Amino acid sequence: MSGRTYYITTPIYYVNDVPHIGHAYTTLACDVLARFMRLDGRDVHFLTGTDEHGQKIEKAAAAAGLAPQAFTDKVSQSFRDLIRTMNYSPDNFIRTTEPRHYASCQALWERLVAAGDIYLGKYAGWYSVRDETYFVEGETAIGSDGKRHAISTGAEVDWVEEPSYFFKLSAWTDRLLAFYENNPGFIGPDSRRNEVISFVKGGLQDLSVSRTSFSWGIPVPGDTKHIMYVWLDALTNYITECGYPDTSNPLWKYWPANLHMVGKDIIRFHCVFWPAFLMAAGLEPPRRVFAHGWWTNEGQKISKSLGNAIDPIELVKTYGLDPVRYFLLREVPFGNDGDFQKRALIGRLNGDLANAYGNLCQRVLSIIAKNCGEKIPAKGPLHESDNALLDRARGLLATVRAELDEQAFHRALTTIWEVIADANRYVDAQAPWALAKTDPGRRDTVLWVLFETIRRITMLLQPFMPDSASRILDQLAIAADRRTFADFDHELQPGAMLPKPQGVFPRFVEAAAKAAS
Known part of the structure; x- marks a missing residue:
């Protein structure tokens, strides 16, 4: 085992808002695995970062009165700050606004074109700016507000018609099902694996992979009126980090990734789109994708409207860093939803x-x-x-x-x-x-x-x-x-001097916390 590579990634976090407990949870799980593997003699590379393109970012920046780059610079820093607060140990922090990432995405695009998997057409359908996702008619419904929403996420959707490049995802149904069959550990936990297989068996449609209605993103090579679909852009970060398209880069030894850790809401992007993109480009898919659950707060769904977001920084200030790290991974079976109390x-x-x-x-x-x-x-x-x-x-x-x-x-x-x-x-x-x-x-x-x-x-x-x-x-x-x-098995010899013992985990007294606040 010693010296074997171990490449682990968080999803790159979308910079339309500040970090919350979900971001802290995902990165904590990756941090524990990275630290464990280093102690176990593995050659570890642990990556996190921020996803900074797309229509949602363009709108959020405009609402804040900032240019998109200035806006992403500001919010991306808050995710770097969380790394220090939670004592994470990533080897690098990637941003999709880096020049190397533009080069990587455009190289991947050109590989997909050369393979015959991308063609120019016209998109007409429902699109959610919040989710950066396309939905077919049956995946949407009119809500109580009279507007159409995605059934799965509740996000408002708009009818979009524009020229678009498409990825021939429909041609990958059988190949993806064969891949899942031959790699039973690719998706975890089993409930998510079953969900993905059911989705793919239902039949895949070709995927719109470019937009012309906004400009904040990576231009399509040779047709700069088109901006790459934000998920094609975002997923590519995992190989950007390893030096793609330069496979002679020393970091390329880490690909394919051992583990992509994600939240359950983005499992399809990582387990359907991503392996199809990679295999179409002649690249190996990651070894495993694990999707964890969501937290509620004292029995309530966390939402902006309720104002009940859990701030990991405040948790650490109140209860201490290591107790918070311990609690988040001990309280709930990882992969299930959990209630924070x-x-x-x-x-x-x-x-x-x-x-x-x-x-x-x-x-x-x-x-x-x-x-x-x-x-x-x-x-x-x-x-x-x-x-x-x-x-x-x-x-x-x-x-x-x-x-x-x-x-x-x-x-x-x-x-x-x-x-x-x-x-x-x-x-x-x-x-x-x-x-x-x-x-x-x-x-x-x-x-x-x-x-x-x-x-x-x-x-x-x-x-x-x-x-x-x-x-x-x-x-x-x-x-x-x-x-x-x-x-671990090297037993200590008696006689060595020991320092004076000191308590490490003081009891938490609620009244003292209230007085301090």
């Missing part, structure tokens, strides 16, 4: 982090400091109970690796917390504070077993809670260069 977050913070994990670390390290001269204790003969706990801790790496390969973050964390619970029960059963008087040798063995268990748990929590895990590993005197999974 403050009481649930506080419950996780106080129950899982402060009481279970934090208390385990604090009391074990405090007992060691008091009874073992602030040194890693010596190991004596191991009892059955010792080996049972150690075996569970040793097995965590393989289990977590397998769960993250399936993007099952919640199951990975549940498994880790089961071992934390085992360790807390082991402390209570062994009572090392009592052994200090009756059997110091046994006391030291018990504390060594707990020390090793905490070390392994904490190493695996680095991708999820990097700052907190780093502080705990510091208290375990683990050198910075001994924290990768290559050292």
Whole structure:
């Protein structure tokens, strides 16, 4: 596994508004995977960025009284700021307004033309500016406001008639179905895979891939009256980053991507349009696309009209960064929709982090400091109970690796917390504070077993809670260069000096938060 490439991407975020919890959630999932794979010896490239073209951006910029480029510069920066706030670790941040991206998109277009998959025609149909999506008659309906809306998204649609280039998507129905059959892991979770296959089996229509009614976008090569369809433009970012069309670029080694992480609302673009574009151009599709669910807020759908958007920056200010990172990936099975509830977050913070994990670390390290001269204790003969706990801790790496390969973050964390619970029960059963008087040798063995268990748990929590895990590993005197999974089974020798233990996860008290605000 060591040295193998791992290319993971977020969708590039549309800059018509500021970041919200959905953006934070997607990028967090990618960040955890990127960090895990780096610790596991993989050659990782983690990409995020912003999608900055299209009619919706042109309108939003005009409403803000700004030129489109100035508008996108401003909003794109807010997504960069979120990276710092949430402690993400991308290797690059791409913008679709970069010159290299123009070159990449136009090169891909020319490949599609050369393959005979693009032709000039006329588009007449329903179009949603908000969704940047075309809809057929049966996918729309008249709403209570008397206007026509897309049934799936609720977005208002307008009748559009204009010259357009088309991609021969209808010719790809059988080839896409064969691709899904031969690559069963391409779409996750299974519910989304079933949705996509059903959609494609229903028959595909040729896709309009250019517009003439606005100018903010990438011109079609040889016909600059046409602007490329924003989704053809946006999806191409994933190969732009790898140097396309220059496949001798050192970054081309990362293509095809191991994983595109997306929200469920854009699964068709990534699992129908994108592989068809790529295969038509003679390029490999990505290995996997995973679509996660949406968050509601205290049981209500999040919407501008309700004013109940969840600001990730405010969450971090109130509850702390790592507790928020932990909660978002622990609370809901990844891939499902989830309801954000403050009481649930506080419950996780106080129950899982402060009481279970934090208390385990604090009391074990405090007992060691008091009874073992602030040194890693010596190991004596191991009892059955010792080996049972150690075996569970040793097995965590393989289990977590397998769960993250399936993007099952919640199951990975549940498994880790089961071992934390085992360790807390082991402390209570062994009572090392009592052994200090009756059997110091046994006391030291018990504390060594707990020390090793905490070390392994904490190493695996680095991708999820990097700052907190780093502080705990510091208290375990683990050198910075001994924290990768290559050292997971490298048991520490007794006698090393340990720093003074300090709590890492304070309890959250609601009244204190109210007073602070």
